[in-house]
Amino acid sequence: MEHYDCVIVGGGIAGLQAAIQLGRYEYRVLVIDAGSGRSTLCRSYHNLLGWPDGVSGEELRKIGRQQAERLGVIFAEDEVVQAVAKGKLGTGFELWGKSGKGYEALTLLLATGLMDRMPELPGLKSCLGLTIYVCPDCDGYEIKDKRTIVMGSGNAGASMALMLSRHTPYLTYINHEQRPIHNKNMSELKHKGILYVDEDIHEVIAGADGKIRAVRLASGRQIEAERGFIAFGGNEVKSDLARQLGAERMENRHIVTDSRSKMTSVPFVWAAGDVGVHAEQVSIAMGEGSQAAIWMNKALLMMKEETTAYQAIVRS
Template structure:
């Protein structure tokens, strides 16, 4: 069987790294398995975190987190997990490359992936001048002209939400997805311009947006924006294979105190958990899960989701 880790953490984003740091400080044998393609890889700036008034990129947080975890002996492996099963009191984790890992406990920190079109200029702007989460970054639009790059109902609702911070909003319905009359009326009542046509590209410099060019050739000069296309991928397939209960939107359900799922010795943390999707919450989830993983390894009974 080889090495049996105290805990295998699936996902090396913010929640997974924070859990790894905590478990490493308990001197636990921990392996983080990371595909390297999560949400935090793309974000160029988190702007609402304590201690980072100028913002910090996902890449920098991940790099610092990994270094901090490695100092406590945590190991890392690049790769994708295909499946995980409980066998002889241990979890057998199968990787895409055919390798197998064994662990006493599992933490699923697999996250979500935002659906975004392949638009030139979009990725360099994420977290710098184009944002995803209004609770995190609506403040960045304060009294400025803003654009919502989106689709249908989801994009329209984002535009309405952002009207709390600015009244000068253009909603570009990139996929020309129909919206109902009620929603259309709400946009009109708030003075939100609705354009139903494809976007050709974004003009940016070092992540700073300057204009949005439409397929028609028209340019909209704007410095801030949000994306809202809906249909984000919730990476809970592995959880489902393990028999973990999911919310109707495919997010993982956990005990609010311990972060353990309904499956004994399987925890989950971060954006894949229902109603997380904040870096600070992901960090808290990771620590909380790690504390209770440690307690379980000491033989302490841990409440799980029912």
């Protein structure tokens, strides 16, 4: 079992930013990544400093990995399925991947993110981040005065449509799974002039350029659109490793961290990015990755000082 100063579980935006920071501290750092995640699906982020014309999640990941590797950070393609603390507090952690391989770390960063729940609709994924979005804070601006379809389920989709109504008066909400909607939400949809459709979606019709053209319903009816949002609720928060280690989580499974250091309730275990409690934006994930890495460095320096002091006592 190979030993590392820091193991980062998750090679998305938060994990890569932390890896770069820790690499600059010249630690032995391993990033374990399964090669999937929210950022692999987004074809263009539009709200990042320095990228006025947008940048894809894949491109950010590619650049970030190259930058980390230049600093000596090691990458492993694996999915961690088990995490345990090693005996005495502060002596590290053991991780086991689906590959059967084991990893050992003094400090651990969980940057495992989340995955949006969405149906496997033809044409949908090719538009994500280009003309179909998931985050109203990130991309509400992109639908300004555009014909927009919210593809969702029940109250999750209704809430998204109501939130987006400030950006465009041309909104349609398609309740794909026909789940119940609170009377208050239905009244608000009607009051704001949002067209409501209670029917399954058959496919998203899009051009080769990733621009949504329309949505075809199960009945064959077609609704034209220039932009789209998805809001099905029940997103998968990938925090099971935190549960295994005994870290505090909220009811929605997001990991609770210290606001200053991003450390979880378990000493020497940190969390950053969408798996934590935050606004689920790339820029925030980057900041949290750096923030966690800074405090991981402080912890490692403290461990080194304590080890040196102990060795001095033994020798005296």
